[in-house]
Amino acid sequence: MAPNLLLKRTPHTRHDPRAGNIVDAIEAMHGRRSIRAYESRQVPRKLLDDLLWAAVQAPIPPASGNEPWAIVIVQGRERLEEYGARARQYAFEHQPVDRPWEWTTRPGFKVFWGAPSLVLFCARIGNPEAPLDCVRAGQNLVLAAHARGLGSCWVGAPMPWLSEPMIQRELGVPEGFVPAAAITLGYAAEQPSGNPKPRPSVYWAPSSNA
Numbered sequence: 001m002a003p004n005l006l007l008k009r010t011p012h013t014r015h016d017p018r019a020g021n022i023v024d025a026i027e028a029m030h031g032r033r034s035i036r037a038y039e040s041r042q043v044p045r046k047l048l049d050d051l052l053w054a055a056v057q058a059p060i061p062p063a064s065g066n067e068p069w070a071i072v073i074v075q076g077r078e079r080l081e082e083y084g085a086r087a088r089q090y091a092f093e094h095q096p097v098d099r100p101w102e103w104t105t106r107p108g109f110k111v112f113w114g115a116p117s118l119v120l121f122c123a124r125i126g127n128p129e130a131p132l133d134c135v136r137a138g139q140n141l142v143l144a145a146h147a148r149g150l151g152s153c154w155v156g157a158p159m160p161w162l163s164e165p166m167i168q169r170e171l172g173v174p175e176g177f178v179p180a181a182a183i184t185l186g187y188a189a190e191q192p193s194g195n196p197k198p199r200p201s202v203y204w205a206p207s208s209n210a
């Protein structure tokens with residue numbers, strides 16, 4: 001596809017779907033950035049439902065069956081602030097001694113960045129493909145969220161805490177599933193320019209003589 005067909009606007013233009021400013025898939029891929037500051041207003045439930053429906057359109061192998069994941073939503077900024085503090089403390093106490101996690105003591109670091117919503121894609125235990133299925137759905141989610149005017153941040157920081165069965169029960173993770181991907185969602189209160197990646201090196205397979 002010719003480059004001028006790919007991007008009619010600069011990749012990082014802030015868009016507002018409510019103003020009829022529509023983002024296509026390619027623009028969403030270029031324009032999405034991790035958001036680390038959120039407005040306090042909650043994401044409407046219908047919008048969350050629609051985004052998650054889009055997310056689970058990700059390709060999954062037949063062996064994974066229909067639902068390799070369980071999706072858990074945690075709502076509420078204050079609640080997430082509290083969970084974030086607990087997750088950070090847990091990580092601080094369980095970090096590898098030889099390779100400490102710098103972020104556990106970094107001033108200003110927040111595990112959930114003040115977001116009003118958190119989505120957990122939890123992988124079905126016993127299906128080795130399920131964590132990858134969760135990641136594929138998670139990537140769809142961040143792109144769909146961006147296309148509908150929401151910010152998101154994929155967060156690995158809470159994963160050690162989320163690996164605790166007691167915490168999984170507290171958050172309502174269904175039996176037989178474990179958190180594999182955690183993604184914050186909310187209305188962005190910042191517009192980071194980020195660090196867009198350059199074109200990748202590509203190795204074209206030599207043409208075949210057959």
Ligand SMILES: Cc1cc2nc3c(=O)[nH]c(=O)nc-3n(C[C@H](O)[C@H](O)[C@H](O)COP(=O)(O)O)c2cc1C
Pocket residue numbers: 032033034035036153154155156157158194195
């Ligand atoms: C698996 C994974 C874990 C991540 N964990 C965190 C995290 O704990 N905290 C955070 O602020 N960002 C986290 N990020 C976001 C990355 O830092 C971010 O994607 C990267 O800096 C590129 O920026 P961009 O998303 O704006 O392009 C994570 C991203 C991925 C894919």
